[in-house]
Amino acid sequence: xxxxxxxxxxxxxxxxWLFAGLLAWAAVAVLRRGRGALLALPLGLGAAAAAGVLVxxxxxxxAAGFAASVLTATAGGILGSxxxxxxxxxxHLTEPPPDGSLAPEREHADLKN
Numbered sequence: 001x002x003x004x005x006x007x008x009x010x011x012x013x014x015x016x017w018l019f020a021g022l023l024a025w026a027a028v029a030v031l032r033r034g035r036g037a038l039l040a041l042p043l044g045l046g047a048a049a050a051a052g053v054l055v056x057x058x059x060x061x062x063a064a065g066f067a068a069s070v071l072t073a074t075a076g077g078i079l080g081s082x083x084x085x086x087x088x089x090x091x092h093l094t095e096p097p098p099d100g101s102l103a104p105e106r107e108h109a110d111l112k113n
Contacts, residue, residue: 013052013056013066013069014049014052016052016070016073017048017049017051017052017053017069017070017073018045018048018049018073020048020052020070020073020074020077021044021045021047021048021049021073021074021076021077021080022044022045022048022077023074023077024044024048024074024075024076024077024078024081025037025040025041025044025045025077025080025081027078028040028044028078028081028082028085029081032085035085035088035089035094035095036084036085036086036087036088036089036093036094037081037084037085039084039085039087039088039093040080040081040082040083040084040085040087040088041081041084042084043080043081043083043084043087044077044078044080044081044084045077045080046080047076047077047079047080047081047083048073048074048076048077048080049073049076050076051069051072051073051075051076051077052069052070052072052073052076053069054069054072055068055069055072056069
């Protein structure tokens with residue numbers, strides 16, 4: 001295999017792992033309603049790439065190893081995105097979700113009239 005083919009092969013793997021991490025980040029962003037999602041994006045993608053690389057480094061270099069690396073990249077993307085959201089909350093970059101049980105006072109005033 002030529003050097004160019006090896007590089008293309010590695011770029012393909014990283015593209016798949018990053019896409020799996022992007023899907024995981026999108027799921028976390030939707031579930032969290034976007035709170036802290038922007039900060040979580042690079043952490044989620046980095047964790048997905050790191051988790052994806054971990055599988056072939058540990059020795060699984062066949063088709064089953066590729067499938068396992070995609071699954072671990074997805075799990076790494078979820079964990080990295082959740083860590084990014086928690087970090088954004090920790091540094092008070094996001095506001096807590098509004099409490100639906102506490103209605104504004106003006107809504108109660110309309111009911112009295």
